[in-house]
């Protein structure tokens with residue numbers, strides 16, 4: 001039997017756990033979960049060789065819904081945990097996932113430095129421009145004029161632009177996807193996982209409960225007008241005219257990923273001996 005006739009070993013279902021997601025009906029995160037599992041099946045990565053790491057938020061529940069190794073950590077610290085894991089276990093495929101509150105507010109500093117460090121992992125942000133889990137507070141990506149009970153008249157604060165920040169800080173792969181396009185999102189996630197270094201995928205994922213108007217995103221998203229580039233200056237120019245709704249790969253760079261200087265691992269016994277009082 002040649003390779004073409006062999007059946008794929010893993011299907012998307014093999015990456016799903018038995019836990020039923022508790023997201024609200026219609027939440028974009030359901031299709032992001034499907035896209036992640038589809039991407040893993042495309043890459044035929046054994047589930048026990050993948051780790052999904054998150055912080056706190058509705059979106060950050062995602063590790064529990066996969067059959068991979070998982071870590072549901074503390075709010076805003078997912079990238080710290082994921083970076084440490086990848087440096088200690090370079091053999092694992094590490095996917096860090098969460099929301100815009102988790103990643104750009106409390107975790108904003110970690111986001112900057114994860115881009116700069118360029119450790120070989122994939123960071124997926126399910127961006128709904130709101131804190132869903134804590135009932136609808138504005139996040140860094142919330143539009144300044146979003147009028148709601150918690151911020152009447154809007155925050156009037158300029159929105160954070162994750163892709164601009166990622167490019168400036170040194171991320172090696174930058175893309176935007178839309179949860180309403182599960183196949184396109186899966187293909188982008190698979191490309192991000194394959195790409196060496198720190199890969200960032202910003203996924204527009206509606207919160208239908210606190211931002212019901214985001215159901216209209218499906219009419220607003222469109223393919224990016226220009227092809228992906230490995231030239232950071234070109235990518236920066238493209239971002240100048242970004243309307244926030246074009247999807248596709250913006251930048252695929254060629255920076256060498258970070259690896260620890262010493263290949264040899266220090267064992268626990270040696271560490272304990274060094275720190276003994």
Ligand SMILES: Cc1ncc(C[n+]2csc(CCOP(=O)(O)OP(=O)(O)O)c2C)c(N)n1
Pocket residue numbers: 056057058059060075098099100101102103106126128130131132133134139207
């Ligand atoms: C240290 C800390 N501060 C605040 C919180 C409360 N908190 C939990 S989730 C969350 C925001 C969630 O928003 P986001 O990350 O955008 O995820 P979503 O729920 O929208 O998917 C906040 C502020 C917390 N759990 N821990």
Ligand code: SF4
Pocket residue numbers: 022023024026027028029058059128132133206207208209210
């Ligand atoms: S509150 Fe919003 S983000 Fe959270 S599960 Fe419901 S729809 Fe999704």
